[in-house]
Amino acid sequence: KFWDDEDIAPEDEVDDTDNLDDEAERAAWKLRELKRVRRDRLAIEEKEKEREEIERRRNMTAEERE
Amino acid sequence: KQHLVNTGETGEVRRSTLEEVEERFEWLKRKRQDEKAREVVDLGSRIEVARE
Amino acid sequence: MAHQADARRHLDERGYTGPLIHNDNPLKLFEKAVRDRVVDSYYWKEQCFGLNAATLLDRAVELTCIGGTFGVGQRPTPFLCLAFKLLQITPEREIIEFYLGKAGEEFKYLRLLAAFYVRLTYEKGEDVYTTLEPLLADFRKIRRRTREGWSLTHVDEFVDDLLQKSRLNPRTFLEDEGIIEPRESALGEELEELDGEGSEGGGNAES
Numbered sequence: 001k002f003w004d005d006e007d008i009a010p011e012d013e014v015d016d017t018d019n020l021d022d023e024a025e026r027a028a029w030k031l032r033e034l035k036r037v038r039r040d041r042l043a044i045e046e047k048e049k050e051r052e053e054i055e056r057r058r059n060m061t062a063e064e065r066e
Numbered sequence: 067k068q069h070l071v072n073t074g075e076t077g078e079v080r081r082s083t084l085e086e087v088e089e090r091f092e093w094l095k096r097k098r099q100d101e102k103a104r105e106v107v108d109l110g111s112r113i114e115v116a117r118e
Numbered sequence: 119m120a121h122q123a124d125a126r127r128h129l130d131e132r133g134y135t136g137p138l139i140h141n142d143n144p145l146k147l148f149e150k151a152v153r154d155r156v157v158d159s160y161y162w163k164e165q166c167f168g169l170n171a172a173t174l175l176d177r178a179v180e181l182t183c184i185g186g187t188f189g190v191g192q193r194p195t196p197f198l199c200l201a202f203k204l205l206q207i208t209p210e211r212e213i214i215e216f217y218l219g220k221a222g223e224e225f226k227y228l229r230l231l232a233a234f235y236v237r238l239t240y241e242k243g244e245d246v247y248t249t250l251e252p253l254l255a256d257f258r259k260i261r262r263r264t265r266e267g268w269s270l271t272h273v274d275e276f277v278d279d280l281l282q283k284s285r286l287n288p289r290t291f292l293e294d295e296g297i298i299e300p301r302e303s304a305l306g307e308e309l310e311e312l313d314g315e316g317s318e319g320g321g322n323a324e325s
Contacts, residue, residue: 011182014261014270015270016182016183016260016261018226018258018259028257030308030312032275032278033254033274033303033305034305034309034313036254037303037305037313040289043288043290044290044293047290078120078121079168079169079170080120081121081170081171081207082171082172082173084212084213084216086171087171087216087221088216090172090175091221091224094175094176094225098179098224
């Protein structure tokens, strides 16, 4: 409709119709969402670790000074 | 036609309000529902024709 | 606050008096090469001329894919052209939120168009997160046009990409500063249950 291309596969090769298999679609989403939650949690943990490490070093130098 | 009204003679496009956006949306939504309903009817009658 | 129908005039430095986003003409949020491709495209000239926030819906509900440019000529997709048009219109926030919400519920490609616009234009990171994160619960299928062909993605994946692949302040920073609350997953109570099931689907479900 918008323009014709000969070199590229037609768009109907990818079906974007929803609710064909609602249960499977929902399950696939749950998995994606779970991965996002885990990724974000990991980012928080990393940051926490970094902060602890900084804290540890700061304490060390303080002790050494004594 | 719409764009000629919108752009007028100044070359400026008139801004639309939220209400106009909502109205347009409702109209497009109804239009799509009607089209879908018609498709179902068409499909139904085609199946009947095939059966006969 | 009407905009110039002609994008070239809109881009003319001397003449530009419209709203500023990130302290600049919003059309410049697209690189010059991309702008030129959009403005030269047939779709832009034939289908986008003179649209306002209401009539843009006519085009947006016809969208069948997302994407940037495609093919050897790196032609812009209608999605990209309409995003550029939105930058020209700079609709009020309540209109964008209507696109994302009620209208987006009905027309999934419109929702993503508005989401993309939000990511480009909202100036506060916390606004971007709080506006877009609810869409992570929308798992409708989305067709994406790439340089090589077509692929399948989902509303939630596209939105997540918008939030991840960006120069936004990391969410953790905004949380530390007390600017936003931690995100509530739409999984809700189910999360613990799923989480308890171990990591069977956790690591290698990349698709």
